[in-house]
Amino acid sequence: MTTISRRNLLKTGATAVAASTLGAPMIWAQNIKDITLRQFGTGVSNLNEVAAKVKEDLGFTLEMTALDSDSVTQRAATQPKSFDIADIEYWICKKVWPTGNLQAMDVSKIKNYDQIIGIFKDGKLTPDSTIAQGTAPHTVGFTEGPDGTTFANEQTNWMTLIPTIYNADTLGIRPDLIGRPIETWAELLNPEFAGKASILDISSIGIMDAAMVCEAMGEITYGDKGNMTREEIDKTMAIFTAAKQSGQFRAFWKSFDESVNLMASGEVVIQSMWSPAITAVKSKGIPCVYQPLKEGYRSWGGGIGLSKNLSGLELDAAYEYINWYLDGWVGGFLMRQGYYSAVPSTSKNHMSENEWGYWFEGKKATAPITNPFGDVMAQAGELRDGGSFNDRMGAVACWNSVMDENQYMVRKWNEFIAA
Amino acid sequence: MGLSARNQGSLKSWAMLSPLVIVMVVFLILPIAMIVTVSFWQATEWSIIPAFVFENYAFLFGSPVTYKVFVNTFKYALITWACTLLIGFSVAYFLAFHVRSMRWQITLFLLCTIPFWTSNIIRMISWIPFLGRNGIANSVLMSWGVIDAPLDWLLFSDFAVILAFVHLYTLFMVVPIFNTMMRIEPSLIEAARDGGANGLQILWHVIIPLTKPGIMIGTIFVLTLVMGDFITVRFMSGSQSANVGRLISNDIALLQYPSAAATAVVLLGTVLLMISILLRFVDIRKEL
Numbered sequence: 001m002t003t004i005s006r007r008n009l010l011k012t013g014a015t016a017v018a019a020s021t022l023g024a025p026m027i028w029a030q031n032i033k034d035i036t037l038r039q040f041g042t043g044v045s046n047l048n049e050v051a052a053k054v055k056e057d058l059g060f061t062l063e064m065t066a067l068d069s070d071s072v073t074q075r076a077a078t079q080p081k082s083f084d085i086a087d088i089e090y091w092i093c094k095k096v097w098p099t100g101n102l103q104a105m106d107v108s109k110i111k112n113y114d115q116i117i118g119i120f121k122d123g124k125l126t127p128d129s130t131i132a133q134g135t136a137p138h139t140v141g142f143t144e145g146p147d148g149t150t151f152a153n154e155q156t157n158w159m160t161l162i163p164t165i166y167n168a169d170t171l172g173i174r175p176d177l178i179g180r181p182i183e184t185w186a187e188l189l190n191p192e193f194a195g196k197a198s199i200l201d202i203s204s205i206g207i208m209d210a211a212m213v214c215e216a217m218g219e220i221t222y223g224d225k226g227n228m229t230r231e232e233i234d235k236t237m238a239i240f241t242a243a244k245q246s247g248q249f250r251a252f253w254k255s256f257d258e259s260v261n262l263m264a265s266g267e268v269v270i271q272s273m274w275s276p277a278i279t280a281v282k283s284k285g286i287p288c289v290y291q292p293l294k295e296g297y298r299s300w301g302g303g304i305g306l307s308k309n310l311s312g313l314e315l316d317a318a319y320e321y322i323n324w325y326l327d328g329w330v331g332g333f334l335m336r337q338g339y340y341s342a343v344p345s346t347s348k349n350h351m352s353e354n355e356w357g358y359w360f361e362g363k364k365a366t367a368p369i370t371n372p373f374g375d376v377m378a379q380a381g382e383l384r385d386g387g388s389f390n391d392r393m394g395a396v397a398c399w400n401s402v403m404d405e406n407q408y409m410v411r412k413w414n415e416f417i418a419a
Numbered sequence: 420m421g422l423s424a425r426n427q428g429s430l431k432s433w434a435m436l437s438p439l440v441i442v443m444v445v446f447l448i449l450p451i452a453m454i455v456t457v458s459f460w461q462a463t464e465w466s467i468i469p470a471f472v473f474e475n476y477a478f479l480f481g482s483p484v485t486y487k488v489f490v491n492t493f494k495y496a497l498i499t500w501a502c503t504l505l506i507g508f509s510v511a512y513f514l515a516f517h518v519r520s521m522r523w524q525i526t527l528f529l530l531c532t533i534p535f536w537t538s539n540i541i542r543m544i545s546w547i548p549f550l551g552r553n554g555i556a557n558s559v560l561m562s563w564g565v566i567d568a569p570l571d572w573l574l575f576s577d578f579a580v581i582l583a584f585v586h587l588y589t590l591f592m593v594v595p596i597f598n599t600m601m602r603i604e605p606s607l608i609e610a611a612r613d614g615g616a617n618g619l620q621i622l623w624h625v626i627i628p629l630t631k632p633g634i635m636i637g638t639i640f641v642l643t644l645v646m647g648d649f650i651t652v653r654f655m656s657g658s659q660s661a662n663v664g665r666l667i668s669n670d671i672a673l674l675q676y677p678s679a680a681a682t683a684v685v686l687l688g689t690v691l692l693m694i695s696i697l698l699r700f701v702d703i704r705k706e707l
Contacts, residue, residue, distance in 0.1 A: 077466070203673075249657075249659065250575055252659060254658060266552060417658065417669075418661035418666075
């Protein structure tokens with residue numbers, strides 16, 4: 001009995017080794033099973049499914065830790081030994097890179113580099129698109145050399161983060177309770193929705209949404225919404241404080257679930273929202289639209305960075321992981337949840353024609369669309385809010401960012417909450 | 420001989436004390452000392468620098484937000500205290516003097532504690548669907564014709580915050596007051612009645628003075644709980660109001676530990692001051 005099971009074990013082991021050798025054309029496939037890479041990041045892309053697939057395809061273990069973005073920043077900046085791979089947003093990279101805790105990545109080792117979308121390389125989606133305000137990913141995506149601590153102005157052979165996931169955010173609305181078209185960010189402060197509006201209480205993102213609104217109202221013209229002057233911050237907060245005191249807002253939300261509950265219960269009919277929250281409301285059978293607005297989107301992007309402590313076999317494994325990440329399976333997995341992948345061309349191979357058409361090309365769904373967890377996201381005949389990839393990512397007005405006046409902004413934001 | 424025996428005795432008593440002393444030092448004195456120390460440190464956006472500077476306190480006392488938030492915190496504490504005292508005293512009075520049999524007293528008392536079998540976050544959050552715009556409260560009031568349009572101030576308002584506080588903390592008032600009331604000699608009340616006092620006079624001149632320690636203990640519970648809370652205010656006001664606890668939690672979220680520590684020290688000082696003033700009125704140790 002025991003011998004049989006041991007033999008079985010050996011057999012499965014051998015198959016696993018064979019499989020990983022086939023998948024990864026490297027000699028070290030024998031040793032790689034013992035490797036554990038510790039990845040941490042925000043919840044969006046730290047998915048256990050990815051870790052399981054890494055084990056299956058590459059053979060090594062990926063440990064995932066999900067934290068909120070403040071803790072992620074802190075950990076990347078202060079505890080470089082506590083992780084091997086940092087899954088962070090580009091604006092966090094702007095804060096963390098100068099600490100020297102991450103190492104630059106050799107572009108020549110990235111197989112699909114040429115396929116990475118232009119946003120992350122020269123900032124342009126198409127050759128004639130204009131670059132949005134804020135911390136655009138390409139501005140913090142490259143460094144001068146392997147030991148560079150500053151950002152390069154153009155593409156170099158050394159990348160700070162490998163882009164993984166990104167999306168364009170806008171306002172969520174309840175079309176059934178509003179009953180008329182919503183076209184501009186300015187509607188958030190429209191007195192028509194007094195007591196039925198909400199904005200998120202995360203200062204660094206909330207201030208950007210506030211700026212989109214103030215600019216749409218024609219009250220303020222910003223030099224750069226992603227890097228406001230003190231005067232611009234004061235003016236923005238003055239407008240929002242006045243609105244708060246006249247009862248415009250029903251509540252502010254801080255967590256994903258709060259935003260879902262506010263919208264689903266009808267307490268709020270228009271608010272800042274994240275795309276999976278829209279899906280969560282819709283899955284309760286309540287109409288909810290991620291409303292494209294004429295001023296454009298507030299966008300965010302994340303990427304993978306390598307700890308400076310990685311070397312040898314671990315570093316090789318990390319590169320293997322990055323190449324695997326851009327190879328399409330993860331991209332398809334993320335795109336079927338409504339996010340975008342940095343290398344859409346490879347993700348396409350892991351999506352059905354219907355899924356690709358709905359999520360990427362903005363075509364009508366030909367059959368019900370489900371996410372990777374089996375929830376139905378759209379019925380046949382439905383269109384994605386905002387349309388195709390080019391329509392959505394081509395209309396980005398501003399990237400999530402960290403301002404030079406960040407601390408001042410945070411104080412002003414706290415005053416706004418206490419007002 | 421005698422000396423060493425006494426030494427032995429004191430050694431023994433020290434040994435008996437030591438578990439408590441160790442627990443207090445490790446879990447109370449050290450953390451507070453740490454907080455006080457950190458409150459003088461400096462912080463940038465992502466690092467904390469040991470130093471001895473007063474900038475955290477200077478910013479705290481120099482900002483109008485601080486005063487506004489402290490006033491708000493006192494407001495919540497006072498209103499909650501008044502409501503819990505009124506309700507808590509009435510409930511305890513009813514239990515102690517109107518319910519005659521011991522069995523019913525215990526049954527009813529246990530009934531009061533049933534809500535405490537669930538976490539207080541759950542008890543608090545369950546108000547949200549009840550008070551919401553399309554919640555049970557509004558739909559009932561509308562179906563009765565009391566109101567024509569939903570009342571928005573029921574939820575995400577100061578009203579909601581105080582309602583939740585009162586709901587959460589009234590029991591902390593009931594228990595100590597009930598406890599002291601049960602220990603009032605019935606003969607004292609009989610004597611007062613024999614002396615010709617009416618019910619109100621008995622309440623005012625006999626029962627209330629004798630339940631003061633219970634009231635005081637309940638007051639300390641409620642005040643410290645409300646002053647230190649942040650989650651109730653955040654959820655019930657829909658993040659629209661702030662108290663000192665939220666100020667601290669915001670600082671922590673933004674990695675501003677020194678500033679959070681300074682705020683915590685000021686809050687701790689304020690609460691200790693309030694309690695020491697309260698203890699001037701009643702000597703709890705004598706009364707217990």
